[in-house]
Amino acid sequence: MADELGRIQRPTAGQYDGRRKLLLVPLVYGPQADNAEGVEVLQRYWEQMQAQVDALEEALGGLQHVYHESLTVGGDEGLQQLGAADQRSHGFITSKTQAGAFLETTEDMDVLLETLDLQRCMMIPLASASVGSRLQEWHSDSNRQRYEFIANQIDSTLGENETGLLLISERHQVQFPNDIEVFYVSPPALEEYRRWFQNWAEQQQAAAAAARG
Incomplete structure (x- = not known):
């Protein structure tokens, strides 16, 4: 947590060494x-x-x-x-x-753009509940990929x-x-x-x- x-x-010096x-x-x-x-x-x-x-x-x-x-x-x-x-x-x-800090690549371009496009699509009123459901599933999967990439970037670059x-x-x-x-x-x-x-x-x-x- x-x-x-x-x-x-405030953490004390050496508490998280x-x-x-x-x-x-x-x-x-x-x-x-x-x-x-x-x-x-x-x-x-x-x-x-x-x-x-x-x-x-x-x-x-x-x-x-x-x-x-x-x-x-x-x-x-x-x-x-x-x-x-x-x-x-x-x-x-x-x-x-x-x-002295380094700015790291944080997101995958393709996944980010896909997620943003899907967010825009979900703002459009839809006549079909089925299409809306499929869009929601696609967006959820894209979001999962997006946040997994961010977690992996942090994990692979943040050292001991x-x-x-x-x-x-x-x-x-x-x-x-x-x-x-x-x-x-x-x-x-x-x-x-x-x-x-x-x-x-x-x-x-x-x-x-x-x-x-």
């Missing part, structure tokens, strides 16, 4: 809307998350590997790919690579007595190897963001319903 930062004490460690960071995004409150809450989350990661990294003796969902290449090319997609992650991870950092959406289904000590980074602003996002989504739904009359 993952240890949750913000709810456990010889173990493989992974810092698990929930990757959250704001809605595509100009909402000052949402921007503020999201910024608070990123600031608190980075502070917790820095503190844990120091306690565990450094950071050697970084993994980020949707990255199909690593190294400098991976940083370029990330810079075009997510500026917050790009700035944060750049600081880690400049300090090393620490890695994984940024991935909260709904991920990655099953980590049993010999990896996982620390779930959960700053107070994460729960604050969840509450804000739920309220925002409810307001959007209410506004849409009112517009329909």
Whole structure:
């Protein structure tokens, strides 16, 4: 079971010597809307998350590997790919690579694209329940392959007595190897963001319903 930062004490020096460690960071995004409150809450989350990661990294003796969902290449090319997609992650991870960590290939291109295409297909209203069921099965299988690949990438690159950092959406289904000590980074602003996002989504739904009359 993952240890949750913000709810456990900071690990002592040497407590995890010889173990493989992974810092698990929930990757959250704001809605595509100009909402000052949402921007503020999201910024608070990123600031608190980075502070917790820095503190844990120091306690565990450094950071050697970084993994980020949707990255199909690593190294400098991976940083370029990330810079075009997510500026917050790009700035944060750049600081880690400049300090000596390596950005690893995290996803398989073909499997990732297949999963994304299936997600789009499942958003289309379908007349046939049979087609919907088959799409769901296909999507579930694609998701399984996706998360198995991520787990294997971490397992094959994270060495003994090393620490890695994984940024991935909260709904991920990655099953980590049993010999990896996982620390779930959960700053107070994460729960604050969840509450804000739920309220925002409810307001959007209410506004849409009112517009329909």
